[in-house]
Amino acid sequence: xxxxxxxxxxxxxxxxxxxxxxxxxxxxxxxxxxxxxxxxxxxxxxxxxxxxxxxxxxxxxxxxxxxxxxxxxxxxxxxxxxxxxxxxxxxxxxxxxxxxxxxxxxxxxxxxxxxxxxxxxxxxxxxxxxxxxxxxxxxxxxxxxxxxxxxxxxxxxxxxxxxxxxxxxxxxxxxxxxxxxxxxxxxxxxxxxxxxxxxxxxxxxxxxxxxxxxxxxxxxxxxxxxxxxxxxxxxxxxxxxxxxxxxxxxxxxxxxxxxxxxxxxxx
Ligand code: DGL
Numbered sequence: 001x002x003x004x005x006x007x008x009x010x011x012x013x014x015x016x017x018x019x020x021x022x023x024x025x026x027x028x029x030x031x032x033x034x035x036x037x038x039x040x041x042x043x044x045x046x047x048x049x050x051x052x053x054x055x056x057x058x059x060x061x062x063x064x065x066x067x068x069x070x071x072x073x074x075x076x077x078x079x080x081x082x083x084x085x086x087x088x089x090x091x092x093x094x095x096x097x098x099x100x101x102x103x104x105x106x107x108x109x110x111x112x113x114x115x116x117x118x119x120x121x122x123x124x125x126x127x128x129x130x131x132x133x134x135x136x137x138x139x140x141x142x143x144x145x146x147x148x149x150x151x152x153x154x155x156x157x158x159x160x161x162x163x164x165x166x167x168x169x170x171x172x173x174x175x176x177x178x179x180x181x182x183x184x185x186x187x188x189x190x191x192x193x194x195x196x197x198x199x200x201x202x203x204x205x206x207x208x209x210x211x212x213x214x215x216x217x218x219x220x221x222x223x224x225x226x227x228x229x230x231x232x233x234x235x236x237x238x239x240x241x242x243x244x245x246x247x248x249x250x251x252x253x254x255x256x257x258x259x260x261x262x263x264x265x266x267x
Contacts, residue, residue, distance in 0.1 A: 003227050006031035006234070007216065008067030010058045013041030014239075014246070015150075015187025016073030017253035019097065022213035023071070024235075024256075027220070029227045031234040033065055039241035039265070043076040044119025044147060044186070051121070055081040057266040059088045061238075068225050071216055072096035075185050075208065076119050079127035093219035098122075100215040101183050101208035102131035108204045109181040112139045115174035115203075118185030120145040128185055142177045146170040146186070153188040154249055159195055167192065167199050181206060191253070238264040 007027075009020055013036050020034055035058050037043070043051050055077050062070060069092050072078045072085060078096035086094055105114045105128075116128045122145075129141040149170070152163045174182070183206045184190055190207045197205065220226045227233075239246070242263055250258045 002068050003225055004031065004229055005066050005068035006033040007069045007071060008033050008035070008062035008065065009071040009073050010035040010062060011074040011187055012036070012043035012076060013038045014250045014253050017250055018187055018190045018209040019071060019073035019212055021253070021255045022209040023216060026213035026217050029229065029233060031227065033062065033067060033236045034238065035061060035264070036239045038239040038243060038246065042119070042150060043074065044121050044150065046121065048080045051077060052081045052084050055084060056088065059085055061264065061266060063089065069093040069095070069216065069220060071212060073212070074187060075122045079122040079125040093223055093225065095212055095216045095219055097208040097212050098127050098131055100211040101185060101206055102128060102135070104206045104211040105181050105183050106132060106136055106139065108206055109139065111178065111180045112136070113177060113179045114139060114141050114181045114183060115179035116141060116143040116183045116185045117146040117170060117189060118143065119150065120147055122185055128183060142174050142179055144170050144174055149192065150186065150188050153191050156252065158191055163192070163195060164199065167195060171200055175200065180204060184208060235260065237261045240265055
């Protein structure tokens with residue numbers, strides 16, 4: 001039965017585990033298979049062609065594993081290779097963090113001025129602005145590449161003075177434009193929510209991991225693909241490399257222990 005098949009979730013590395021965490025909470029019956037390209041992360045500074053090539057390999061792998069739906073957990077992949085994924089995967093539901101985040105941001109903003117923080121490749125692709133403006137052309141979108149936040153989160157410096165100063169620096173131009181909503185346009189940034197709330201308490205934060213989990217739940221319900229089995233869910237995690245401290249970092253993103261990790265080289 002296709003309802004019992006897993007949801008395929010993928011990312012450039014461990015960051016997408018924030019989306020897996022939200023999916024586990026929102027859809028506790030679903031089986032999940034995750035692929036993180038830890039051997040080739042970060043994607044956020046790579047070119048479009050390279051990201052499309054890597055994405056093709058990941059999607060091939062997940063399709064071989066008979067997934068019933070795909071969730072693009074990586075903002076950078078969604079920004080430049082979302083179309084490729086949709087071409088490859090045909091009719092199954094395909095969700096991505098940018099579509100979900102854009103919709104949530106529009107539902108949140110009152111003054112129609114939205115800030116987006118993301119990797120350089122995501123910001124340069126203009127994907128968030130396109131997704132938001134396709135639904136409401138009058139909304140202003142101010143984007144700020146914030147690449148230093150990725151290694152700071154991986155280092156676990158979630159409430160550190162260096163991170164605070166870095167956040168202040170990145171937010172300065174956005175706050176000057178009077179935004180009322182901030183999209184966390186990178187897998188790593190949801191972990192910085194407590195610090196961001198302290199630094200900019202008046203901003204509404206849009207966490208793409210929870211909005212993507214909600215969009216996935218709706219898409220599965222609409223296509224009658226929700227898993228109605230009462231067996232405990234099966235979670236499988238594949239990565240292309242198991243770097244030092246992988247377990248610690250991964251568990252921080254996932255919010256629980258990370259079991260059944262297998263290594264799978266692609267390409
Ligand atoms: N997963 C990426 C994203 O959401 C961040 C890490 C990377 O640059 O690969 O954009």
